[in-house]
Ligand SMILES: Cc1cc2nc3c(=O)[nH]c(=O)nc-3n(C[C@H](O)[C@H](O)[C@H](O)COP(=O)(O)OP(=O)(O)OC[C@H]3O[C@@H](n4cnc5c(N)ncnc54)[C@H](O)[C@@H]3O)c2cc1C
């Protein structure tokens with residue numbers, strides 16, 4: 001399967017989800033179906049211009065591409081930069097199943113939500129060679145139940161999906177299920193002071209797309225890495241590293257602190273069979289299902 005084969009499906013999903021970002025026309029960071037980008041703040045604009053001057057046409061700083069709306073989209077409101085996204089976004093600007101896919105499914109009138117359903121495995125008809133449904137453990141009673149289905153979508157995340165396939169004993173004629181486990185490696189960063197001001201809490205950062213091993217210069221390693229980061233002012237949390245107590249100390253922490261710029265490298269891992277998950281035959285989870 002090539003990127004060209006899956007690109008239309010990425011587009012389909014992105015049009016539904018609503019992704020904000022800046023199209024840059026880079027082969028190493030393909031553009032998507034973007035809503036208008038969020039703005040770089042003043043500190044990030046300084047760094048963007050400096051990078052463009054130092055490495056013209058080679059490196060660039062762009063705003064992060066993220067599943068947060070910058071325009072009203074599919075009945076959901078644009079982000080108003082209030083900040084506490086991790087508590088669940090009340091305007092449904094931040095994409096999640098609760099905010100977007102479940103309401104859309106409910107609107108079809110054909111959704112049945114079955115809570116407390118812990119999937120054990122996928123059932124399979126050896127004669128037809130097709131999945132027939134799921135075997136589920138009820139999270140409260142711990143009773144096993146089976147549901148029949150014409151189509152089963154397995155999207156229980158990387159390790160859980162592999163675990164369910166391994167427990168089902170299907171789709172593994174290659175023996176590769178659970179193998180070639182990959183993550184990104186992260187580390188190495190800088191923090192630099194910048195002295196300007198900004199308003200609002202943008203739920204996004206900046207991105208420097210990969211520039212290593214592209215074009216002319218070759219590094220003594222495979223592939224490359226990108227950078228994530230952003231500029232911002234420190235908040236009350238900086239008090240944890242300071243001495244002081246009492247009303248004046250607390251009052252001083254209410255004021256925004258100095259600016260900083262953070263930049264952190266994210267590298268690719270290569271697929272290797274030795275990085276794998278497998279079923280532990282001697283250990284089960286709280287629902288009696290063998291763990292991976
Ligand atoms: C702390 C953190 C920060 C991240 N930040 C970013 C980021 O900034 N940008 C980015 O692009 N990515 C980020 N990621 C990665 C990104 O969130 C994941 O790659 C993505 O959510 C995976 O989607 P998924 O649908 O495959 O799985 P998930 O979103 O994990 O969904 C799997 C679902 O299956 C359910 N499930 C699992 N097993 C069973 C079972 N046996 N029975 C029933 N249900 C089951 C789970 O409860 C879950 O709801 C981050 C991840 C983490 C953990």
Ligand code: SF4
Pocket residue numbers: 068078079080081082083084085086088089090091092093094201202203
């Ligand atoms: S900042 Fe976060 S919580 Fe606030 S509107 Fe935007 S996405 Fe929602």
